[in-house]
Structures are given as C-alpha cells and as structure tokens.
Amino acid sequence: MPYIIGRAKSEDELFGRYRDFITGVAWQHSVEYTGAGTGKVIDVRIQEGFEYETFTLTCVSVGQKGGTFSVTGSVSGTLPDAVVNEVYYQNQIQFYIDYGVTDFSLGDKFTITSRETSVPTKPKFSHVTPTRDSVTSTITVSCTKMGEIENSEDQIPAVPAEFSVTSTAGGSLGTYTQGQEFVSSLAKFSIPHEKSTEDQQFLVGDELKFHFTENEFKTLDQRWEMIWNESFNEGTEQFGEPIKNLEMRAIFKGTGLAGENDVFSFLERNWFASGTAYWELSYLSGFNPDLHWQEQPGLITDYSDQNETSTNARRPVHSFWDGELYYWIIANGRRVITCTKSSNYYHQSYQGLYIPFASPQYEPYPVITGGSGTTLSTGWNNTSAYNCNFWNPSSTESNGYYASLRLLTSSGGQHRFINYTNGSYQINRTGETFPYGAFGMNQVRSNLDGSFPVFKVGLYSNYGEMDGVYAVPGTDGQQSEDLLDFNDRKMVVFQNIYRLGVSDFVAMELS
Numbered sequence: 001m002p003y004i005i006g007r008a009k010s011e012d013e014l015f016g017r018y019r020d021f022i023t024g025v026a027w028q029h030s031v032e033y034t035g036a037g038t039g040k041v042i043d044v045r046i047q048e049g050f051e052y053e054t055f056t057l058t059c060v061s062v063g064q065k066g067g068t069f070s071v072t073g074s075v076s077g078t079l080p081d082a083v084v085n086e087v088y089y090q091n092q093i094q095f096y097i098d099y100g101v102t103d104f105s106l107g108d109k110f111t112i113t114s115r116e117t118s119v120p121t122k123p124k125f126s127h128v129t130p131t132r133d134s135v136t137s138t139i140t141v142s143c144t145k146m147g148e149i150e151n152s153e154d155q156i157p158a159v160p161a162e163f164s165v166t167s168t169a170g171g172s173l174g175t176y177t178q179g180q181e182f183v184s185s186l187a188k189f190s191i192p193h194e195k196s197t198e199d200q201q202f203l204v205g206d207e208l209k210f211h212f213t214e215n216e217f218k219t220l221d222q223r224w225e226m227i228w229n230e231s232f233n234e235g236t237e238q239f240g241e242p243i244k245n246l247e248m249r250a251i252f253k254g255t256g257l258a259g260e261n262d263v264f265s266f267l268e269r270n271w272f273a274s275g276t277a278y279w280e281l282s283y284l285s286g287f288n289p290d291l292h293w294q295e296q297p298g299l300i301t302d303y304s305d306q307n308e309t310s311t312n313a314r315r316p317v318h319s320f321w322d323g324e325l326y327y328w329i330i331a332n333g334r335r336v337i338t339c340t341k342s343s344n345y346y347h348q349s350y351q352g353l354y355i356p357f358a359s360p361q362y363e364p365y366p367v368i369t370g371g372s373g374t375t376l377s378t379g380w381n382n383t384s385a386y387n388c389n390f391w392n393p394s395s396t397e398s399n400g401y402y403a404s405l406r407l408l409t410s411s412g413g414q415h416r417f418i419n420y421t422n423g424s425y426q427i428n429r430t431g432e433t434f435p436y437g438a439f440g441m442n443q444v445r446s447n448l449d450g451s452f453p454v455f456k457v458g459l460y461s462n463y464g465e466m467d468g469v470y471a472v473p474g475t476d477g478q479q480s481e482d483l484l485d486f487n488d489r490k491m492v493v494f495q496n497i498y499r500l501g502v503s504d505f506v507a508m509e510l511s
Helices: 011-022 216-220
Strands: 003-008 030-034 040-046 054-063 066-073 077-083 087-089 093-098 109-113 115-117 127-130 137-145 162-167 171-177 181-183 187-190 207-212 225-231 247-254 263-272 276-284 316-321 325-331 335-342 345-353 367-370 405-408 414-417 455-459 464-471 483-486 489-495 505-509
Touching: 003 011, 003 040, 003 087, 003 093, 011 247, 011 263, 011 325, 011 335, 030 040, 040 109, 066 093, 077 093, 093 109, 137 171, 187 207, 263 345, 276 345, 276 367, 276 405, 316 335, 316 345, 325 505, 335 464, 345 464, 345 489
Parallel strands: none
Antiparallel strands: 003 325, 030 109, 040 093, 054 066, 054 109, 066 077, 087 093, 115 207, 127 187, 137 162, 137 207, 162 171, 181 187, 225 247, 247 263, 263 276, 276 316, 325 335, 335 345, 345 367, 367 405, 405 414, 455 464, 464 505, 483 489, 489 505
C-alpha cells in the first residue's frame, strides 16, 4: 500500500504533496540501493538549491527494525545521521527510512540523485516538473548547437543553444531551444537563456540530466484523478506567505484497487489569520460537470441555517496549525487516510470506501467521510468534548450535527456516527464505531506476551468496517507514532487529538 511520511512547512505545502502523491505524479530523484536489509527510503524531498548534489546514506549502526545511517552530500559533506523510522529533515534534503522484513546491516547504502550537469558554471534547469505519466527514467538534455552571445555594437542579438532530449524510458523526446518551455507527456522543464557572457554559452556535447522515480500509485494502477477544481487568486497569502498551490476546492476520483470502482471525494481549503487551517471534506455519489459544486450529488449539506454557505454546512474537517506539520498519508485506490501532527495535537481524516458486510446488491457504493471535527469546530487545538477524530466521534447533540464521521446510505441519505455526547458514552440512534462506543475499550489491556491487541473498527449497525483502521488500547506505555506489527502488517499509532485515555488510540495500517 502506498504511503508517505514527512514534514511540511505549511498546509499549503502539505496539500501540494497530498495532491501529487495520490494522483500519481513521479518523484524527482532516483535511488540506488545495495545491501542486505529490505527496508527502503521514501518521501525524498531534495530542497531548493541542492538539486545537483548526490546524497549517500550508509548504515553505521543496526538494530531490530531500526538502525542509523550516516548522510553525506557530494557538496555539503557530512550531515547529521538519520535514524530509521524517523523523519529526516535538513536544509539540503528530507526523507524517511522505512524498516523492512529483513533488518539493515552495516554498510547497506542508498544513493540519491536528482539532477546532474557536466558544466556546473553554466545555466541550470530553472524548473523540472514531472507528470502523472512520468516513469522511472533519466532524461538527458544534450547540446547539439552552441548559442551565440549578444553583440550590442553590431546589433546582433543573442542566439540560444539547441539541445536533443532523450529518455532512458522513451528514447528521443524531441529537441529543445534554450529559454523556451519544454513540454512532453513525461516531463516539463526549462533552461534560462543567459545573454551576457561567453562563459555562459553552451558548447556542443554539454549535458544536463534529471532523474524521475515512478509513483507507486501509477505502478499499481490505482491513481486518483483531480477531475475538477476552483482556484484562489494569484498572490493569495496564507499566514503571511504567498501560496504555491492555488487549488481552493477540488474533486478527486479514485478507481478502486483494480479499476472496478468510481470513488468521489470533495476537499475545500480554508484558513484563518488566527493560525488555523482546515480541509472541509465530503464524499460525493457522482460528479456532474454542469452543476455548481454545492449541487454535486451526495455532497454533505447539514446546513445550520437557510443561507447554505460552506462555512456552516457542518461537513467533517481536518484541522492544522500554522506551523510545520508532520504527516502520514496512507492511500490506495479505494480510500485516502491523512494523519497530521500540529504541535502535540494529532488529527486524522478518511475519504473513500469502507469494507461493507452486505453484498454489492445492497451496498453498491459503501463510502464514508471522516475528519477531526466539523465546520462548527475547526480549531486545531480545540479541546471541546465534541472535537474528536472520526474513528471515535462525539457530538454535543444526540442528532450528531457535530459528528466527524458520516456515511452515505444506500438510499442516498446520511448516517452520522457518535459514540458519546458531551463526554458521556452511550449507544445513540445515529450509530457508533465499534469497539470504541459504550465503554468498549475501557477494560482492554496488552496481551500476555507484551504485544497490543488490535481490533478492526466497525461501523454500527452492521454497515461494515473501515479499511486499514484498527482500535488499540491506550495502556502499558502506548503512545502516538509507535509502530506495531500485527499478522505481518505494519501499523502506526495515533491518539485522538489531545486525549490519552484507554479508548483514545488508533492504529493505521501502513503495509
């Protein structure tokens, strides 16, 4: 199952990574590995200004499901060591080393390369942009005709260099003229045309290269597609910084594990100057391009007045603070689970299909949307009783308007889930998530061998169970970000926002 684990500077950066990951955009690097361990390095982000360095990660200490790697940049030199199962974040590079079935051994080595140039003093790529169709490859841009500098005395204009473009995956991609934008189905890039000095002119044979690694969603043929969006205005700022990802509202479509499903999800981005950002979330039962977004079939519309505005529609939300965000995005073609850490508050959301108990004849489209609150409670550090993650939802009212988990019924209606109201557990007419509801976890402890029991989270009454979401007890030292292994499945543990009680922990399946 594809997943990424990392650290984003802001909600804006996180949304860009979320979008590119689930839609199958390729990674801008290559990774070569030699060694005995079966772990891998994931979510590699080479920071701006360091794209032409090669980074070498070498195992220098070992441990069960762990270890330490030295990190060396070909220009930066020795960097701080990286610890397996922890996000590595430096000015030059970010990544996460994930343990495998076989532990790492001393000397195991990863080599990470993004871009290369045979002429470091000459212009470099001003940008490189992969696409949803980009595959694992090296693309070489080779000068076939040198340019000429500008001669102002004789009024002779500068002449840009010309290049051939080839891919190890697709052969010739055509030709390129310096200063223009190169566009193909596999990549986009440009090289600026410097007009000033002779030493900036490319000579025949000069080469630049960049490396792509195919997104696992493309490999598995489980990519989501952004089929519609509305954008913010250019120059829109978030917490004092211009945003780079302009999508304000978006509708995504998944195709299931083998192309057998159409799964629709809605996401709207919002933020307040006070320091809270949030995604407003909803399932859809379809998409009609001729309809306004508020008229799309199945959109959750629990409006609290007659104005029918987005801010009071009481849809589930996923909240963030205005600082750096640790994230875990775990997805397949059926659903997307997003987990984030804002300061010491853990928020999670779920968009997509659950696993139904009924046959497709009775549950043809088993879809849920869950967040960490609703549009009535968007604060990232809100400690109200009704601010709960979707797997153990709450409300101030028995009707569930504050409930952070919603299910689309087979009749087209909405089922709201709440396990307790105003801090009191009870079985409600709106339903509950099992085994959390009605004190279901309060007497659960660790197993005799020291491991933790793991329970699938069910949707009462007999709808089905969530995909990859498991109840675990908050006892015996259990804490957020712990990794569990259960029946050859790797899981990561989170708490319910700020809570640390017995019934306040969940495990999300990674692989």
